[in-house]
Amino acid sequence: MFRVSDMQITSVAINNTGDWLALGCGKGSAAQLVVWEWQSETYVLKQQAHSQRILAVQYSPDGSLLGTGAEDGKIFVWSMENGSLLDVLSGHQSNIADISMHGNALASVSWDRTLKLWNIVDSTCETTELAQEGLAVAFSPCGLLIAVLTVDSNVTIYHAKDKEIVQKLAGYPSAFIRKQVAVLICINGIVKGRLWNIVDSTCETTELAQEGLAVAISPCGLLIAVLTVDSNVTIYHAKDMAFIGSIDARLDLDPSRGQADLITRQNAAKSKSFTCMQFSPDSAMLLLGGESNNFCMYSVVDRMLVKKFTITENRSLDGVVLDVNRRNFTEFGNMALFDSSDSETEPDGKRAIRLPGSKHFDLGERSARPQVAVYAVTYCPTGRRFAVCSTEGVGVYSLDTVGLFDPFQLDSQTTPAMIKNALSLDDYSTALMASLRLNDTPLIQRSMESTPLEQSWFFHRICYRLSYSYWSLYLKIPVELVVRSLPLSYVEKLLKWIADGRVVASSTHVHFYMVRHFFFVSSSKVSVSKNIDI
Structure with missing residues (x-):
């Protein structure tokens, strides 16, 4: 950790009780956040990046x-x-x-x-x-x-x-x-x-057809992927090294021309490639990253691009803009390479080169633009998220977009009458969430057991007249639809309510069906959320 006295303090905040003092100091890679308790003269929190x-x-x-x-x-x-x-x-x-x-x-x-x-x-x-x-x-x-x-x-x-x-x-x-x-x-x-x-x-x-750069083995142990210098991924069977297929990712790399490159973008792209990769935990996806502002996710079965991600839009980094701006070309060269600022404290977006001939270590008088690239990729064992290590730092990408905070929890209109009205309109998910907010055992029991286990005969006749896509969508049983519509915070509360044994003996045991669908729908989300204690 750097000492606070060695850096300029840029932000100050005090909590409501006045016991803690938060200081934001430094900038760039040397920035840190410090929370100081003045009564005991100790640090409550010290956060700093690499x-x-x-x-x-x-x-x-x-x-x-x-x-x-x-x-x-x-x-x-x-x-x-x-x-x-x-x-x-x-x-x-x-x-x-x-x-x-x-x-x-x-x-x-x-x-x-x-x-x-x-x-x-x-x-x-x-x-x-x-x-x-x-x-x-x-x-x-x-x-x-x-x-x-x-x-x-x-x-x-x-x-x-x-x-x-x-x-x-x-x-x-x-x-x-x-x-x-x-x-x-x-x-x-x-x-x-x-x-x-x-x-x-x-x-x-x-x-191999070209020089090898990286290799990955699928978690199932059956596939081996080899990445070569031409951004081609060859997939083999792990048992006998039999060829299965290949992924040509060269065009998906889409590298840019550096500010100091004297050749065209097309020629500069020939010397750049993907450099790292990893399988997803289910061995269905393959994540690739390398010398570009993009990293890609591929389907192993179809060997096709699923999604291309962009790391950053920060134009102070070299490689974000696909090609150089020719309006900056003069008889003296590319003017974008020159630092025209006359202030040492002005945030010009360029990173200082600290020693002559070096791009790291101590501060010096020259500045340069770091080259954007991906250095490492890794999947979370749960398969719900992955982390990408790049010039901008570590970015975590997740499939879980629903937060644990529900803004409707503070709604004053959540009353027993509203729950009964929702049940009369067959809005089972709204009634169940409202009863969980009230934490009323009889209302939770009523909302849960009012959810039917199968659709009515009249509903089946209506769905039969629809197209197949609509028919397959709406023929799901109401219990499954209710479970899918519940946010993660309500899944936690309902599981705790069931685990506490509050279900009465005369219950029709609808909660058994709900727990079953919880395992199919929300089990991966619950395993990722570590602050849920069931």
């Missing part, structure tokens, strides 16, 4: 934590419940190359030739010296083995408990590793890939 580029990101197995590693040699552990910083793991003397999480353990490799195994609970670590700089690290699914790739093209398998070397595998230059059960993949910098079985040290070699 001071340099984030190169590695990884979810914990339960999806509640997110670990990030950056060029500043620090590892941050974030809470996915509220996005707050839980812990800072400091110990590496150089860039963090890769991290891997398993349970309460976090393994990290750095360019300082060390492998560190951290305990997230008490922030302790055990250090193992490496022969060369580390490039990648991965836990085995059981958590007993750790695979480490170094720059000398060797893959070393360590025992996670005593750090003893179990096995060494000879790799290739620029190799990259990923794991699945007892299988290890090495993609070399030439045109070959190796499939290792670390149990009996057997190896199977596969010829």
Whole structure:
């Protein structure tokens, strides 16, 4: 953490009781938020981002934590419940190359030739010296083995408990590793890939069409995806390395021309490609990111583009605008490359180069635009969200758009009469939510048991006269429709109400059907929301 006295304070706020003082200080990567309790003279909260580029990101197995590693040699552990910083793991003397999480353990490799195994609970670590700089690290699914790739093209398998070397595998230059059960993949910098079985040290070699950059194994263990330098993804069967299909993602990369590029955009795009990828937990999607302002999601079965995401619209970064503005061209060159500001404190949107010939470390007098790119992608084990590590930082994308706050909870018109009126109009979901807001057991019981288990005969006749699409939509039983319409906060309250045993003995047991549909509709959302305690 930087000291507050070393930076300019830009924002001040005081809470209602006057006990806490919030200070926002610094700017850019050195900005931080500090909450100070003046009575005890202690910090209540200290939040700060990485001071340099984030190169590695990884979810914990339960999806509640997110670990990030950056060029500043620090590892941050974030809470996915509220996005707050839980812990800072400091110990590496150089860039963090890769991290891997398993349970309460976090393994990290750095360019300082060390492998560190951290305990997230008490922030302790055990250090193992490496022969060369580390490039990648991965836990085995059981958590007993750790695979480490170094720059000398060797893959070393360590025992996670005593750090003893179990096995060494000879790799290739620029190799990259990923794991699945007892299988290890090495993609070399030439045109070959190796499939290792670390149990009996057997190896199977596969010829690649281009230089390999990344590899991913599906969570089901049946598919292997290989990304080459021409942005082509080749999918193989993991058992016999049989060719299944390929995804040509070259046109979807859509790279831009840099401000300092002297060649056209079409020629500049030939030297850029996707560099990282990962399967979704259900092995149905494949996420790709690389040297572009875009990252893409593909369907593995159809091998087609599902959605293209844009990282940022911040034009102070190089690579956001597709091509350079030719109106800035003069006889002296591209004027956009020159810093025309005469003020050192003016926020010109450019990042300072701190040492001559370097783009990081201490402040200097020159400035430049960072190149926008994606450095790592990772899926949450629940499959409901994924994280993308880019020049702008770490962005978390989620399918859960419904928040836990319901603005209608403060509605003064929520009365028993309104609930009875909603039931008379067959508006079962509104009646159930209103009764849960009142927390009235008889009304909850009445609203729940008034929901029919099947549609009436007259409703079936009406739906039969509709088209097939409308017919299949409206023929769903009312219990399922009510469950689908309930927000996550009401799902929590209703499950707690049922779990507390408030259902009377004379019930028709409609709640059994509701719980069944809860498991099919909302189980993934409840598992992601960690602040729900049932």
